Amino acid sequence: MKKIVTLGEILLRLSTNHGERLFQSDQLSMHYGGAEANVAIALANFGYEAYFVSKVPNNPLGLAAERHLRSFGVHTDYLLKGGERLGTYYLEVGAGARGAQVTYDRKHSSFSQLTVDEVSFTEIFQGADLFHVSGITPALSNSLKEVTLLALMKAKELGVTTSFDFNYRSKLWSQKEAAAAITPLLPYVDICSCGELDALYLLNIQKADTTLNKEQQLTYYYKKIVEMYPNIKYLYSTFRNVLSASYNTLQGNLFLNGTLYQSKYYPIDDIVDRVGGGDAFAAGILYGIIEEMLPQQVISFATAASVLKHTVYGDCNTFSKDEIMAFAENEPGKIVR
DSSP: OOEEEEEOOOEEEEEOOTTOOGGGOSOOEEEEEOHHHHHHHHHHHTTOEEEEEEEEOSSHHHHHHHHHHHHTTOBOTTEEEOSSOOOEEEEEOOBTTBOOEEEEEOTTOTGGGOOGGGOOHHHHTTTOSEEEEETHHHHSOHHHHHHHHHHHHHHHHTTOEEEEEOOOOTTTOOHHHHHHHHTTTGGGOSEEEOOHHHHHHTSOOOOOOTTSOHHHHHHHHHHHHHHHOTTOOEEEEEEEEEEETTEEEEEEEEEETTEEEEOOOEEEOSOSOOTTHHHHHHHHHHHHHHTTOOHHHHHHHHHHHHHHHTTSSSSSOOOOHHHHHHHHTTOOOEEEO
């Protein structure tokens, strides 16, 4: 059975009821989530031995976060205890034309204080097949910039396939700060989630010819990224059109060997919970790559996984691989060459 390792922060999420602003709410719903934790849960659900590397406080919230992971089959052998607080974020649920709003309360969290001296990646990566981390992790502290770089370097040294999701969050750091921290990581990345805005503003790639259609423009950016970082074999992203808080459209993109593969175009007209949709997509991509699916199958599976995630509450995807495949198999999508 494949061993997957992810590194990141698990958070307590507190959400408003539909139709309420955060400042007027007197009741909030609790969930646990976080980008890399969500990916670990999805991959555990697909049948892999998923391990989550993190740090939580030794208090009831830290215990609840650990139980959340274990309840979905994620191994917590590398979940350290220490520090004084679990990172938290508040989600003001959107409605109609009003989009959702996130308010972070995660400074000085236990995970943000994690240092390179506390983790042995040589031990963690023994027998590992894939390592996944996102740009959220190095955004949280200077020490986590060091931890993220060390993890990717050690993974490559030990022959572990590496995955990185840009996952830029403007509320955590500036574009300049993100670019300075992320570019040193990319020489150690095999699989990368990166969109057009990441290419423009974090990698400073010259803007594509606006007479090209959006597929051609994305292909241009991905070719430029591969020129800069030939070690990156897979690039992926989504085209999302937000018509309202409850109605989006979604299409997945996967770039491999100079070809852009696309999923079918999905209208999602009754969104229950959008949070975690990108993580479900990332996990679907990783599953397809690990299973050596054909590129078109990979992007179809990943996009279907993301679409299904929009239909359930909470951060993580609860659908099995069989359910996702059944949902995806009827539409072949298309290839853009």
